[in-house]
Amino acid sequence: xxxxxxxxxxxxxxxxxxxxxxxxxxxxxxxxxxxxxxxxxxxxxxxxxxxxxxxxxxxxxxxxxxxxxxxxxxxxxxxxxxxxxxxxxxxxxxxxxxxxxxxxxxxxxxxxxxxxxxxxxxxxxxxxxxxxxxxxxxxxxxxxxxxxxxxxxxxxxxxxxxxxxxxxxxxxxxxxxxxxxxxxxxxxxxxxxxxxxxxxxxx
Numbered sequence: 001x002x003x004x005x006x007x008x009x010x011x012x013x014x015x016x017x018x019x020x021x022x023x024x025x026x027x028x029x030x031x032x033x034x035x036x037x038x039x040x041x042x043x044x045x046x047x048x049x050x051x052x053x054x055x056x057x058x059x060x061x062x063x064x065x066x067x068x069x070x071x072x073x074x075x076x077x078x079x080x081x082x083x084x085x086x087x088x089x090x091x092x093x094x095x096x097x098x099x100x101x102x103x104x105x106x107x108x109x110x111x112x113x114x115x116x117x118x119x120x121x122x123x124x125x126x127x128x129x130x131x132x133x134x135x136x137x138x139x140x141x142x143x144x145x146x147x148x149x150x151x152x153x154x155x156x157x158x159x160x161x162x163x164x165x166x167x168x169x170x171x172x173x174x175x176x177x178x179x180x181x182x183x184x185x186x187x188x189x190x191x192x193x194x195x196x197x198x199x200x201x202x203x
Contacts, residue, residue, distance in 0.1 A: 007044045011035065012054055015061040020101055023061060024068070036069045050081060056088040057099040060123075067126060079133045086127035087137030090173075093123075094146025094166040103148035103159050109172045110184035111162055120173075127173060135177055139202060141170035142195055163188070171195050174202070 015023070018031045035041060048054050048062040063085060066073040074082055093101040107121035120128055127134055144166035150159025168184075168191055175182035180201055185191045 004044070004047075007041070008047055008051075011041055011044050011062070012048055012058050015048075015058050015065075016099075018061075019099065020061060020064070020105070023065065032065050032068055035065050039069070042066070042070060049078075049085070056085055057092060057101075059085050060089045063126070064122070074129075079130050082126070083130035083133035083137055086123060086130060087134050087141065087170075089123055090127065090138070090166055090169055091141055091144060091146075093148055093169075094144060096147075096149060100149075103150040103164060104152065104155055106148065106164075106169050108159065108162070109164065109169060110182075111158065113184075120176075124169075124173065128177065131177060135174055135202075138170040138174050139199075142167050142174075142199060144170070165191075167191075167195060171198055174198065178202070 014031075014035055018035070022030070023032045023035065024030055035045070045062045045066050049059050049066065051059075054062075063074070063082065089101060090106065092099055093103065093106065101123070105121045105123040107119035107124050109119065109124075112119035146166045148159070148164045148166065148169060150156045165188070171182050171191075171194070174180070175198065180198060182198055183194050185194060
């Protein structure tokens with residue numbers, strides 16, 4: 001048992017040190033394979049996802065490695081756990097200090113919709129897979145004014161010009177899952193009015 005805990009803790013440290021970008025965004029130098037170890041660490045990664053003693057960021061990273069490497073992930077009865085983790089991932093994406101998750105991982109959302117393109121990003125796609133289970137968690141983010149930061153050249157220019165806040169993304173995903181149209185506005189004040197309208201519809 002101690003050995004299993006040691007493996008989990010060692011993996012958790014690896015995940016935290018690598019971060020999202022280190023795991024997935026450095027091409028051949030990406031560390032997801034090193035963490036996965038040809039499946040040897042699959043059970044330990046699953047245990048990290050399930051156990052709340054690990055911080056949400058680490059649980060998210062473990063989940064993302066499993067999504068990338070395990071064909072039968074996630075189990076069908078993990079919806080509640082993953083709904084919580086991915087909603088919290090959106091919350092911490094607005095925090096520019098500490099564990100960085102870029103807006104790119106949530107897609108261009110409303111901007112892409114205008115071109116009839118569904119762009120939820122990697123994390124947004126996984127959040128959407130939890131369906132209605134995530135909605136209560138997202139409702140809790142509808143007052144979060146933290147800005148999402150996009151990276152890259154063209155992606156950053158477009159994404160950061162949109163000035164998406166966590167609450168804008170939460171409203172977007174709620175709208176998609178609940179089937180409630182959410183209009184996008186240029187000004188934050190008009191978006192806030194739209195979010196208040198959404199809150200009323202969700203009561």
